[in-house]
Amino acid sequence: MISFVDVNKWYGDYHALCDINAEVAKGEVVVVCGPSGSGKSTLIRTVNRLEEIKSGKLTVDGADIQGPRAARDLNRMRSRIGFVFQSFNLFPHLSVLENVTLSPMKVRGVKREDARATAMRLLTRVGLANKAGSFPAQLSGGQQQRVAIARALAMEPPAMLFDEPTSALDPEMVGEVLSVMRGLAEDGMTMMCVTHEMGFAREVADRVWFMDAGRILEVADPETFFSSPQHPRSQRFLSDLRAH
Amino acid sequence: MWSVVDIVRDNWLLLLIGQYPHGPLGGIAATLILSVFGILLAFPVSVALALARLSPWRVLRWPVTGLVYATRGIPLLMIILWTYFLLPVLTGHTVSGFTTMLCTLVLYEGCYLSEVVRAGIEALPKGQSEAAKSLGHGYYGRMRYIILPQALFNMLPSMLSQFISTIQDTTLGYVINVQELTFAANQVNNQLLTQPFQVFFILAITYFVVCFTLTQATHWLERRVAARRRGIPAAVPVTPAADGLPLPTGEELP
Ligand SMILES: Nc1ncnc2c1ncn2[C@@H]1O[C@H](COP(=O)(O)OP(=O)(O)OP(=O)(O)O)[C@@H](O)[C@H]1O
Numbered sequence: 001m002i003s004f005v006d007v008n009k010w011y012g013d014y015h016a017l018c019d020i021n022a023e024v025a026k027g028e029v030v031v032v033c034g035p036s037g038s039g040k041s042t043l044i045r046t047v048n049r050l051e052e053i054k055s056g057k058l059t060v061d062g063a064d065i066q067g068p069r070a071a072r073d074l075n076r077m078r079s080r081i082g083f084v085f086q087s088f089n090l091f092p093h094l095s096v097l098e099n100v101t102l103s104p105m106k107v108r109g110v111k112r113e114d115a116r117a118t119a120m121r122l123l124t125r126v127g128l129a130n131k132a133g134s135f136p137a138q139l140s141g142g143q144q145q146r147v148a149i150a151r152a153l154a155m156e157p158p159a160m161l162f163d164e165p166t167s168a169l170d171p172e173m174v175g176e177v178l179s180v181m182r183g184l185a186e187d188g189m190t191m192m193c194v195t196h197e198m199g200f201a202r203e204v205a206d207r208v209w210f211m212d213a214g215r216i217l218e219v220a221d222p223e224t225f226f227s228s229p230q231h232p233r234s235q236r237f238l239s240d241l242r243a244h
Numbered sequence: 245m246w247s248v249v250d251i252v253r254d255n256w257l258l259l260l261i262g263q264y265p266h267g268p269l270g271g272i273a274a275t276l277i278l279s280v281f282g283i284l285l286a287f288p289v290s291v292a293l294a295l296a297r298l299s300p301w302r303v304l305r306w307p308v309t310g311l312v313y314a315t316r317g318i319p320l321l322m323i324i325l326w327t328y329f330l331l332p333v334l335t336g337h338t339v340s341g342f343t344t345m346l347c348t349l350v351l352y353e354g355c356y357l358s359e360v361v362r363a364g365i366e367a368l369p370k371g372q373s374e375a376a377k378s379l380g381h382g383y384y385g386r387m388r389y390i391i392l393p394q395a396l397f398n399m400l401p402s403m404l405s406q407f408i409s410t411i412q413d414t415t416l417g418y419v420i421n422v423q424e425l426t427f428a429a430n431q432v433n434n435q436l437l438t439q440p441f442q443v444f445f446i447l448a449i450t451y452f453v454v455c456f457t458l459t460q461a462t463h464w465l466e467r468r469v470a471a472r473r474r475g476i477p478a479a480v481p482v483t484p485a486a487d488g489l490p491l492p493t494g495e496e497l498p
């Protein structure tokens with residue numbers, strides 16, 4: 001579904017992604033973890049071309065999103081990849097319902113009634129149907145993030161990307177967002193999640209990618225990764241994590 | 245002091261609408277029309293200039309940046325004179341003082357406002373644009389539905405202040421015989437000959453009242469915008485769904 005072949009990225013002369021070769025299969029849930037500054041955000045943001053790569057090839061659902069010919073088709077490709085940000089990025093001038101209906105109507109040309117019906121179904125799914133008329137600033141962080149997930153799902157993307165979706169949340173709100181994500185995973189959504197929630201990774205992920213210094217150092221199923229990590233760097237990362 | 249009242253009593257119509265209907269519309273009416281049309285036309289110009297200055301294409305960015313810098317670095321009076329002499333040459337027609345002044349104001353206020361618009365756009369968090377991109381909105385959609393509505397809303401107070409400056413700037417139309425309020429006051433002064441202080445006192449008070457009222461409106465608007473930014477939905481009621489979907493409004497809000 002998402003495949004990286006020899007992907008390299010530079011920020012000026014800093015080598016942010018080095019020779020990334022990896023693949024997310026259809027229906028698979030991949031958790032990307034690693035220390036701060038290791039390039040997790042950079043990696044996940046290349047998938048819908050919020051960051052451009054220097055070399056290599058990145059395909060999403062068969063489409064070469066970083067290719068030179070993608071520029072023309074980029075918006076359509078992006079609309080087929082859901083992205084959930086650490087900072088929610090809801091549109092503050094629109095109500096919750098409008099946040100969710102805007103893009104289906106304006107990007108995909110869905111009729112207003114259909115967009116509203118879909119939006120209400122998705123808001124019900126994330127447990128926020130009663131907040132449809134509220135504005136983002138009136139919601140808690142956890143509620144905003146759930147709206148953001150509903151907004152991304154409204155485009156009916158075959159794959160969803162999450163960049164630390166719970167890192168900006170108060171601890172008591174982490175659970176509600178993770179449970180929405182768990183539900184998505186159970187429904188067979190292809191997901192790539194950057195997260196420090198190791199409980200979630202252990203329970204939901206099909207595979208864990210461990211990154212450091214712009215490289216994927218280890219790819220393993222969560223059971224193996226957490227009980228017997230192979231790479232010395234992942235061992236250190238996990239023991240640091242447990243120390244906290 | 246009574247002479248001020250007398251002057252107003254004898255000349256209020258001239259000060260209000262100039263020699264209309266026996267001559268062109270003038271007085272406060274002309275001043276306000278000039279300012280309102282000036283700012284209304286300058287507004288789309290300013291958005292276009294701001295977008296050009298923010299565009300990734302140098303061919304667009306550089307000339308517009310040059311234009312904005314030049315306009316901001318030249319006194320308005322100079323631009324009025326340039327337009328006054330240049331416009332007839334360019335169009336091949338004689339152009340009325342009113343039109344000349346309007347064109348100048350649109351250019352001048354457009355350039356000033358464009359800086360406000362640009363700042364408003366740049367002040368929005370980058371995440372807004374990224375979220376819009378990630379949902380598949382192209383440049384037009386991002387600007388139209390996400391960026392400009394927020395930036396322009398936040399800018400409302402600045403735009404109103406710019407409107408107040410515009411009213412004051414229209415006085416300069418006097419030098420090319422635009423028949424606005426200052427022109428009318430000067431006509432009165434020329435008739436009376438002996439009471440310049442009273443006449444120009446009236447003129448100053450009139451400008452002050454108009455601009456002060458608008459300044460107060462700006463403060464009010466600023467508070468509303470600030471409140472809206474904090475998340476209290478001020479004047480934007482959510483339209484309930486007409487299709488029978490359960491759409492609760494804000495009852496259960498904190
Ligand atoms: N726009 C940029 N310009 C230059 N360097 C950047 C830029 N964005 C990120 N970097 C650098 O690239 C590296 C990887 O950043 P990235 O944000 O991908 O890390 P991360 O793994 O997501 O970290 P965190 O857990 O803190 O979010 C960091 O060293 C960072 O300083």
Ligand SMILES: [Mg+2]
Pocket residue numbers: 040041042164
């Ligand atoms: Mg990050």
